[in-house]
Amino acid sequence: MTLKCIADLVSEAYQKTHGNIALGGALKARGLVKAKNLLLSRGILDSLHNLNLSREQTHDYWNALLTLQASIFELDYYGEENWAIDAQALKEHWKQIEMAADALHSSIRPELKSIRAYQEVEMAIRSGNPVARMPIHVFYVLKSCDVRLIKGFLARVALSAGVRIPDSSATQFLSVIHEVKDDLDDLSEDILTFNGNRIMSACAVYGSKHALREYVYFLHGAIRDAQQKCAELHWIDEGESHEVWMDVVETTANLIRAFSESYTLDHLEHIERQLTGTQSDKKVA
Numbered sequence: 183m184t185l186k187c188i189a190d191l192v193s194e195a196y197q198k199t200h201g202n203i204a205l206g207g208a209l210k211a212r213g214l215v216k217a218k219n220l221l222l223s224r225g226i227l228d229s230l231h232n233l234n235l236s237r238e239q240t241h242d243y244w245n246a247l248l249t250l251q252a253s254i255f256e257l258d259y260y261g262e263e264n265w266a267i268d269a270q271a272l273k274e275h276w277k278q279i280e281m282a283a284d285a286l287h288s289s290i291r292p293e294l295k296s297i298r299a300y301q302e303v304e305m306a307i308r309s310g311n312p313v314a315r316m317p318i319h320v321f322y323v324l325k326s327c328d329v330r331l332i333k334g335f336l337a338r339v340a341l342s343a344g345v346r347i348p349d350s351s352a353t354q355f356l357s358v359i360h361e362v363k364d365d366l367d368d369l370s371e372d373i374l375t376f377n378g379n380r381i382m383s384a385c386a387v388y389g390s391k392h393a394l395r396e397y398v399y400f401l402h403g404a405i406r407d408a409q410q411k412c413a414e415l416h417w418i419d420e421g422e423s424h425e426v427w428m429d430v431v432e433t434t435a436n437l438i439r440a441f442s443e444s445y446t447l448d449h450l451e452h453i454e455r456q457l458t459g460t461q462s463d464k465k466v467a
Contacts, residue, residue: 210256217251224329224360229336233345243286243339247332250282250290254297254328261304262375290335296327304378314383314393318400319358321380326357333357352411352426356433359404362397363437366445373456381450386457390450401441405434 221227226247230240257275261267279297283290303313303324313321333353340347365372365381372379384393408430 210259213252213255213259214248216255217248220255220329221247221251221332224333224357226332226336229333229340229347232347233336233340233343235343246282246286250279250286251328251332253279253282257297257301258377261301262377265308265376267305267308287335289338290331293331293334296324296331300324300327300378307376307378312383312387313378313380314387316380318380318396321378322358322361323354325378325380326354326361329357329360330354352430355404355408356430359430359434359437362401363440366437366441369445369453373453382453382457385450385454390447390454393454394445394447394450397441397445401434401438405431405438408434 221244227244230243230247233240235243253275257272257279260271260275264271279294280291283294303316303321307313316324337347362381365379368379369382372382381393381397384396388396408427412427412431
């Protein structure tokens, strides 16, 4: 049975048990679907498989990770759809997240502070503090907090099981690149919601030319750093780590290529015009 089939079976079992019901019961279907897609695309199920756990343990961990990530996404959806934040609604979302964290492992709840820190960044948008004013690397490290939390937990599970895992600095680097890619991919839909898409924010605050220059500089700097790390590992013959960093280089190069082909100055100027034209109807991040 493939890992994808396992993921589908566990997701189906979860929905049969909990149902696609509104917050206060369990989770809405959209949060579960988005969570499953994220965890699959970021290699979380592959990581679980590599831990050599029993089928039952793999199912239990996947179910718990899926529930936690879906709970976080439901919090995201609430913020994207509501400019005015209701304190009680926020409390209910955090109750779901904390319950999911406790169900995964007792060590997780203290680590939720990184999720709260990113929530504060998006809340600050409502007080006139656009995310573009945060340094680009600092912002994306913070925005990748949910995936880093999950990967950190799996690293501890691997350590206790005596299983070697990929270089954590490489996986953290890759998480940042994936977050940049997500902002690019989501530009057309994020313009319709209240969110922390930093590329969109940079276009609105500093203009499209600045945004293009900033992201091109950042991505080229990222690939130089990754290539330097590969060169260092090659000389000390760190085979497995070298392969992981090569994957980082390839992923970053693909993003640079996609950026140069799809997100030209004309495209970002179009985004800037849309933002300017809708500022009277929508608060800009």
